[in-house]
Amino acid sequence: MGRTLAEKVWEQHVVRRAEGEPDLLYIDLHLIHEVTSPQAFDGLRMTGRTVRRPDLTIATEDHNVPTVLGPISDPVSRTQVETLRKNAAEFGIRLHPMGDAGQGVVHIIGPQFGLTQPGMTIVCGDSHTSTHGAFGAIAFGIGTSEVEHVLATQTLPAYRPKTMAIEVKGELPAGVTAKDLILAIIAKIGTGGGQGYIVEYRGEAVRKLSMEGRMTVCNMSIEAGARAGMIAPDETTFEYLRGRPHAPSGEVWDQAVEYWKTLRTDDDAEFDKVVEIDASTLTPFVTWGTNPGQGAPLGSAVPSPEQFADPVERSAAERALEYMGLAAGTPLRDIQVDTVFVGSCTNGRIEDLRAAAEILRDRKVVTRTLIVPGSMGVKKAAEEEGLHEVFKAAGAEWREAGCSMCLGMNPDTLKPGERSASTSNRNFEGRQGKGGRTHLVSPQVAAATAVTGRLTAPADL
């Protein structure tokens, strides 16, 4: 019987397999940032262990960094970043510190450098590592104990997750984005729907997505509970990679492409679960609640908890509406926001900024609007295209690269009761600042919302 993409990549990385034990999996690339690594390095020091493959490891500063120029004012954040610098120096790991041209959000810079390639295994102490699956890699988030394990051994013991196909039928209508697609998928299967699975996104609509769009989709796999999300590599993938600093070149490139072309699910392979979704019926999608599965088409209204048959979902909806300060039946388009955030590992890439700029060109924002490029590389590219001038002319704030308001570990936060339209990935209670209320949206909806102050699709302008 044929094999799925996930099975092929997994099998290629099994170092050791023994009855009744998890597979020992080789890790091709380990991404590090300041938040989830300090205790892992401490562990190495305590046990006298070292980093097995610093040459397969790369570090960046992203979660804590301020997005305005200047030093880190919070002494605790500063210590954490300084600790990463000390650890990277001690163990010989390449680091992109604040201000460096290569600095950026960990999941933006991997692909940007060409370090993320098809068929690899990639891990990071960050759940949005699933982003890299857009290239046909198995990429997943790990905790600090596992970070230490990978540093020491370049491997991880793991059971192979089950496989799920999400078949996206038809084409996305004009004005409907990768973000709308993934939000609709999460609303359909729920925040636990993907637990225990590696998801492969398939179908015509997925094939037509750019690499940026594919990364947005795979990024939020974890919000459906999936360990990883993958998309089979194709010409779009190869074109994106060609010429990047760490992509292969010359004869090795040809060898690599030949192998990468085999990284697709065989026609006779079977998935453990198949979910179908019709792309052609989708419209811009936003969240109304406090988990990413609590979403609805922008054209609809805040649901009533009574609409949910399942008692657990009903009480979750009740609680969410209370936290969000929303009344059932309110049209989503009537929801007023205080802040718009465009950025994060979900939507902080150049294509996202282009989409937002297109809407903000010759318009003015009426809310606080933060545009935070995902990396210094993205920032540079955007400025070369003049996007920063568009944002500034519209009255938006053009910031330095970092995770920023996605999780509010730096000074970019919501105040209690404030409401945002955010291109990030989590609308959890307090995620963007204690008491803050988050609506997850696409960059296009974010930009249109900045213009009206209410949740708005570009077509409404």
Add this chain to the structure above:
Amino acid sequence: MDAFTTHTGRAVPLRRSNVDTDQIIPAVWLKQVSRTGFEKGLFAAWREDPSFVLNDPAYEGASILVSGPDFGTGSSREHAVWALQQYGFRVVIASRFGDIFRNNSTKMGLLPVILPEDVVERLQDAVEADPTTEITVDLVERQVRSGDLVASFEIDDYTRWRLMEGLDDIGLTLRHADAVEEYENGRQPWLPTTV
């Protein structure tokens, strides 16, 4: 990590679903570079509400958390596990867990126990009716017992063995250093390095 064989203690009923790791420990607490002191951040936002169950003195000293489904979804932060353990929890019982949280728990010796939702609710009912109710979580027998309730739970043999022995994963893997080296010698020539 500490070995886990069987544990008997009182329990806290947490009747909420999708208890994400941002609730278990908000991001502002992740700035610490040490491994201690996270108990103060456990459910920090919810604990500001005097009616939150952890503020009920009846549940003081409880060591088992009985939660609604999808406990530990979201961020990979192991700090969530540290916070629960440092607060005094040894076990979390729920019908579904976020994968990364569950994995992190077993690395640290916090036992995640999956039981059907109706059994979880029976346990919650019992500890709500009488907060002194004791629950025994027996990893050896893969059983949860409380009063006349006896429920079996599944956990793979390998993880159970590691937990019962309190074994360090890295030490186990380093026994296979030869296999790792052999694998490394056969890696594909185009795979990138960061240097």
